Amino acid sequence: MQKAKKSVHAHIEVSVVIPVFNEQENIAQLGARLLKIMDGVRKGYEIIFVDDGSRDETPQELRKLFVRRSDVVRVVTFNGNYGQYVAILAGFGYVRGDVVVTLDADLQNPPEEIPNLLKKIDDGYDLVGGYRAKRQDSFFRTYASRTINFIRAKATGLEMKDHGCMLRAYKKFIVDEVVKTRETSTFITALAQKFAGNPIDIPVAHDERAAGGSKYNLYKLIRIAFDLLTGFSLAPLQIFTIIGMVISFLSGVYFFVELFKKVIGHHHGYGLHFAFVFLLLSVIILGVGLLGEYLGRAYFAVCQHPRFVIREVLEKKDE
Ligand code: UDP
Numbered sequence: 001m002q003k004a005k006k007s008v009h010a011h012i013e014v015s016v017v018i019p020v021f022n023e024q025e026n027i028a029q030l031g032a033r034l035l036k037i038m039d040g041v042r043k044g045y046e047i048i049f050v051d052d053g054s055r056d057e058t059p060q061e062l063r064k065l066f067v068r069r070s071d072v073v074r075v076v077t078f079n080g081n082y083g084q085y086v087a088i089l090a091g092f093g094y095v096r097g098d099v100v101v102t103l104d105a106d107l108q109n110p111p112e113e114i115p116n117l118l119k120k121i122d123d124g125y126d127l128v129g130g131y132r133a134k135r136q137d138s139f140f141r142t143y144a145s146r147t148i149n150f151i152r153a154k155a156t157g158l159e160m161k162d163h164g165c166m167l168r169a170y171k172k173f174i175v176d177e178v179v180k181t182r183e184t185s186t187f188i189t190a191l192a193q194k195f196a197g198n199p200i201d202i203p204v205a206h207d208e209r210a211a212g213g214s215k216y217n218l219y220k221l222i223r224i225a226f227d228l229l230t231g232f233s234l235a236p237l238q239i240f241t242i243i244g245m246v247i248s249f250l251s252g253v254y255f256f257v258e259l260f261k262k263v264i265g266h267h268h269g270y271g272l273h274f275a276f277v278f279l280l281l282s283v284i285i286l287g288v289g290l291l292g293e294y295l296g297r298a299y300f301a302v303c304q305h306p307r308f309v310i311r312e313v314l315e316k317k318d319e
């Protein structure tokens with residue numbers, strides 16, 4: 001005889017993806033609040049934690065959670081630290097739900113907001129972006145994010161209120177598209193926005209970090225800004241080329257003006273030297289710009305290497 005079905009929700013409707021890096025103090029509370037809220041949603045669900053190479057007790061904490069609720073918890077563990085966005089991307093590769101929700105592990109994104117996101121999906125939106133109406137972060141962190149948001153808006157031309165807020169829900173097809181792209185950019189939120197047909201932004205609560213400090217430092221933030229810029233277009237390189245062209249032209253004019261002055265004989269000729277140096281410089285800049293363009297294209301074409309390496313996956317085997 002067939003074994004009775006364990007769960008009423010055999011079909012997974014919602015997959016929650018959470019990147020985790022050194023969050024040992026937060027896992028237990030996050031797990032408790034998340035499980036409570038998701039059990040209350042009354043939909044089949046799964047929670048996928050992606051351990052981004054944590055070096056503290058995070059792996060043990062995640063394992064505990066998995067042992068307790070292996071019916072819904074899955075844990076994907078990287079062999080090193082690849083960054084929050086790569087972790088989410090990896091999680092996307094495992095999702096089985098019709099809707100995918102992402103959030104941070106530090107409880108800054110209250111899990112209690114998830115039903116609000118899901119409600120909007122039910123209303124027919126295919127991407128629900130949360131924006132932090134009242135941000136609880138340090139001045140530096142908030143300001144840095146604003147700057148990145150500004151660059152992102154310029155570089156991508158995408159309308160979104162707060163790409164840095166990870167409390168988001170996506171219909172599965174968007175997530176599939178994101179996984180499929182071989183773009184080197186790991187800027188998930190902006191990438192997903194590109195594929196969404198009917199997105200909406202809703203305000204969500206933002207709490208202070210439950211424990212520990214931000215896992216972002218200035219370097220990681222700068223890396224993100226560059227990822228955004230170079231991942232979405234070759235424009236920065238092209239601007240370089242254009243600057244080189246403009247300087248070339250101007251110094252060409254300058255050169256001829258100085259040459260003319262010399263010929264009609266009322267100058268000592270230093271200007272000519274300067275003009276010549278500028279001309280050479282501009283040729284070099286132009287050359288670097290051109291080189292960059294080729295390199296950029298080749299880079300896009302060549303970057304087929306794996307973006308992360310998974311060491312272990314904890315999940316209940318299908319019976
Ligand atoms: N995170 C990650 N890898 C990293 C940095 C961060 O997986 O290299 C995770 C982190 O554990 C958290 C989320 O990404 O769940 C957001 O990180 P954090 O709270 O430090 O960023 P902030 O709130 O300062 O933007």
Ligand code: MG
Pocket residue numbers: 104106108209214
């Ligand atoms: Mg945080």
